Structure formats: C-alpha cells, structure tokens
Amino acid sequence: xxxxxxxxxxxxxxxxxxxxxxxxxxxxxxxxxxxxxxxxxxxxxxxxxxxxxxxxxxxxxxxxxxxxxxxxxxxxxxxxxxxxxxxxxxxxxxxxxxxxxxxxxxxxxxxxxxxxxxxxxxxxxxxxxxxxxxxxxxxxxxxxxxxxxxxxxxxxxxxxxxxxxxxxxxxxxxxxxxxxxxxxxxxxxxxxxxxxxxxxxxxxxxxxxxxxxxxxxxxxxxxxxxxxxxxxxxxxxxxxxxxxxxxxxxxxxxxxxxxxxxxxxxxxxxxxxxxxxxxxxxxxxxxxxxxxxxxxxxxxxxxxxxxxxxxxxxxxxxxxxxxxxxxxxxxxxxxxxxxxxxxxxxxxxxxxxxxxxxxxxxxxxxxxxxxxxxxxxxxxxxxxxxxxxxxxxxxxxxxxxxxxxxxxxxxxxxxxxxxxxxxxxxxxxxxxxxxxxxxxxxxxxx
Numbered sequence: 426x427x428x429x430x431x432x433x434x435x436x437x438x439x440x441x442x443x444x445x446x447x448x449x450x451x452x453x454x455x456x457x458x459x460x461x462x463x464x465x466x467x468x469x470x471x472x473x474x475x476x477x478x479x480x481x482x483x484x485x486x487x488x489x490x491x492x493x494x495x496x497x498x499x500x501x502x503x504x505x506x507x508x509x510x511x512x513x514x515x516x517x518x519x520x521x522x523x524x525x526x527x528x529x530x531x532x533x534x535x536x537x538x539x540x541x542x543x544x545x546x547x548x549x550x551x552x553x554x555x556x557x558x559x560x561x562x563x564x565x566x567x568x569x570x571x572x573x574x575x576x577x578x579x580x581x582x583x584x585x586x587x588x589x590x591x592x593x594x595x596x597x598x599x600x601x602x603x604x605x606x607x608x609x610x611x612x613x614x615x616x617x618x619x620x621x622x623x624x625x626x627x628x629x630x631x632x633x634x635x636x637x638x639x640x641x642x643x644x645x646x647x648x649x650x651x652x653x654x655x656x657x658x659x660x661x662x663x664x665x666x667x668x669x670x671x672x673x674x675x676x677x678x679x680x681x682x683x684x685x686x687x688x689x690x691x692x693x694x695x696x697x698x699x700x701x702x703x704x705x706x707x708x709x710x711x712x713x714x715x716x717x718x719x720x721x722x723x724x725x726x727x728x729x730x731x732x733x734x735x736x737x738x739x740x741x742x743x744x745x746x747x748x749x750x751x752x753x754x755x756x757x758x759x760x761x762x763x764x765x766x767x768x769x770x771x772x773x774x775x776x777x778x779x780x781x782x783x784x785x786x787x788x789x790x791x792x793x794x795x796x797x798x799x800x801x802x803x804x805x806x807x808x809x810x811x812x813x814x815x816x817x818x819x820x821x822x823x824x825x826x827x828x829x830x831x832x833x834x835x836x837x838x839x840x841x842x843x844x845x846x847x848x849x850x851x852x853x854x855x856x857x858x859x860x861x862x863x864x865x866x867x868x869x870x871x
Contacts, residue, residue: 459847463848484539499522502525506567515709741785
C-alpha cells in the first residue's frame with residue numbers, strides 16, 4: 426500500500442496541485458518529498474488555513490490527503506499508561522501518537538475537512554475508512570488504543586452528511602447502529618457514547634441507541650489493559666441504563682492499574698483481591714547503558730551545584746563550569762549507540778541531552794553551535810525513515826520550546842530551513858505561511 430501511494434505522488438503533485446496559487450504550490454512541492462503522514466498533514470493544513478478560496482482545489486487536496494494517509498506508519502493512535510511515560514521508550518511513543526499522524530486519525534480528519542466542502546464526498550470517504558484491528562492487550566502493554574478521532578468523524582458525518590430525505594429513511598441512525606455492531610474493543614465504548622450523545626436523532630432513536638450501547642457494554646469481552654483504560658470515562662457516564670450495564674462490564678475483568686502499578690519486587694497488600702493483576706507494564710527505561718548513564722550524571726552536575734540547588738548564571742560563567750561544559754560536549758561528540766540499545770532509545774536519549782543543554786547554556790556562539798549540532802543529528806537520524814512520527818517528536822519539542830523566545834525561535838527555524846531534511850523544511854514553510862493555523866498535533870500538545 427505504501428509503495429502504491431508513493432507512486433501516486435507524481436500524479437497528485439504534477440497534475441491538480443500544479444494549478445494551485447502560491448504559496449500553496451510551493452508547499453505542495455515540499456510536502457511531496459516528505460513521508461506520507463507529513464504530506465497528508467500538510468495538505469490538510471493548507472485547507473484548514475481558510476486561505477485557499479478555490480473549492481475544487483480544497484476538495485482535491487483533502488481527497489489526496491485521505492489517500493496518502495493510508496501509508497502512515499502508525500495504524501491507530503495509542504496513549505501511554507499514566508505514570509509510565511517519563512524517560513521510557515513507551516513514553517516517547519505516546520508523545521509520537523499524540524501528534525495524530527496515524528492512519529485512522531488522518532483519514533478521520535480528512536473526512537471532517539471534507540464535510541463543509543462536499544458532504545456527500547465526506548460520507549463516501551468515511552465509508553472507505555478501514556478500521557484497524559484492535560488486538561487484545563495485556564497488563565504488560567504500556568500503550569492502549571485511542572480511536573476517538575474516528576468517532577468524532579462518525580459524529581460529524583451523522584449530523585452533517587445526510588439529506589433530510591435520507592434522514593427520514595433513518596440512514597444516519599443506521600450508520601451509528603452499524604458502528605455499534607462493529608465495535609470489538611473497550612477503547613471504542615466511550616467515544617461511541619460521545620457520538621450517540623451528539624447525534625441529531627429523535628428521542629425514540631436515541632433510546633434505541635442507548636439500549637444497543639448498554640447491550641454492547643454488557644457483552645464486551647474486555648482485555649485487561651483496555652478494560653483498565655476505558656473504565657474512568659465509562660464510569661463518568663450518566664446515560665440511560667448505564668449503571669446496570671457498567672456493573673456487569675466491571676465483572677468481566679480485574680484489569681490493570683492505570684497509574685503505574687507496584688513492581689514485581691513490591692509485596693502485594695495482604696487484603697488485595699486474589700487474581701487482581703498489579704504488574705507494572707513492561708517498560709524500556711532510558712539511561713541504562715554505561716555511556717548514557719555517564720552523560721546523565723555529568724549533565725546533572727552541570728545543572729546542579731548541590732543536591733537541591735540549581736546552578737545560577739553566575740555559576741555558569743565561572744571557568745570551572747565552562748570546563749565542565751567543554752568536557753561534556755566532548756562526551757556527546759564521542760557518544761556512540763550501545764549495541765544493547767535500540768535506534769529509538771539512543772535517538773531520544775541524545776535528543777533529551779541536547780534539549781537540556783539548550784535550556785542551560787546562555788544565548789551566544791556556544792548555544793548556536795549546540796543547536797547546529799542538534800539539528801544535524803536530527804536530520805541524519807535513521808529513525809526518520811523507520812518511524813517518522815516518532816522521529817518528529819523531538820523536532821516538534823525543540824520548535825515548541827522556542828516559541829516563547831523569539832530570537833531563539835528564529836534560529837531554530839533557520840536551522841530547520843538549512844538542514845536539508847524535507848519535514849523540517851516543510852514545517853518552516855507551513856509556519857511562515859499559516860502561523861495562526863496550528864495543526865491538530867500542535868493543539869493537542871499545548
């Protein structure tokens with residue numbers, strides 16, 4: 426699928442987008458060189474900017490974005506278990522998923538963007554979404570599914586993509602019924618309830634929908650991790666008949682703790698219910714290799730002059746601290762990936778070190794050199810090809826952290842522009858053109 430869509434790019438960007446006015450045409454040219462999730466995001470951001478007057482052009486861009494979204498690396502958005510996302514591989518993955526650059530989120534977003542342009546086409550695209558298989562998860566899993574973007578698209582289609590004649594035939598109502606029948610994971614329950622609550626249906630129809638929802642809730646066979654993740658939102662519902670159905674649902678699984686359970690080395694309380702799973706999700710913590718530990722410890726010495734006292738600007742101006750910094754920069758330059766570490770772990774660890782340094786070192790030639798080295802590292806990381814959204818977490822963090830420092834933000838944009846990386850150059854073009862129109866990942870990250 427990915428190859429097929431990539432082969433379409435010359436058609437998509439050589440025919441219709443060639444008619445786009447500037448700056449849209451230049452942005453589309455830049456986007457065509459990026460991984461498909463970023464291309465799709467860029468096309469949708471052009472439409473969402475409200476600055477493209479041509480309705481047909483907007484329609485085509487959204488349709489192209491929908492097609493390209495199918496080749497995104499992540500099939501569905503996931504979220505990290507509370508209490509397990511700091512300095513862990515799953516934590517970085519959770520941040521990557523929060524960018525909403527997965528297949529389901531992008532396709533759902535395209536449906537929502539299409540609705541005001543062409544409601545019939547939005548409905549057609551919604552019907553083409555292939556929902557990913559939500560395989561059962563165990564308490565060992567540190568990420569759980571979040572398909573809520575799909576159900577937001579369902580809601581807008583139900584409310585805005587049917588004619589009065591079609592609504593009279595209950596076609597919008599039947600679409601919700603169909604999606605209730607297709608739900609297989611606890612992660613779909615709360616978003617479905619939200620879609621039912623917002624649906625423009627009659628009181629009698631809504632009563633039927635709640636009866637079907639409660640039946641689904643009672644019959645759902647939940648896996649432990651998805652059960653635990655779904656329970657807070659379901660427990661907050663006050664919909665008709667929910668309490669009885671929820672009580673039966675609760676009896677199906679003991680679930681897992683959602684805030685970082687005791688480790689295997691921690692004794693269970695004597696009165697703990699037998700059979701309740703309390704194992705912590707399996708995590709891949711950072712700073713485990715000898716080199717990364719050394720960098721972490723040396724970095725802490727730069728940041729703190731004592732156990733509880735941060736270094737001041739005066740401390741960082743001393744020859745002693747400057748020598749410490751020089752030694753630290755040499756360590757970073759010599760830092761090679763440990764054989765026991767994955768590419769992703771090494772990448773995120775090194776990015777965390779660079780981020781901390783940029784916060785620590787005052788503006789000036791030294792800080793500029795660190796920024797240049799950091800952007801060079803970002804641009805040449807193999808993770809860019811392996812997992813584009815996960816790779817982008819760190820450039821996004823760098824860009825976001827510079828927002829409140831105008832001179833630094835300009836330097837970051839300049840470094841991105843000169844990096845030779847298609848995604849970084851694309852972000853610069855999008856920010857300069859549509860700075861007031863933030864993408865979904867930027868809104869969710871704020």
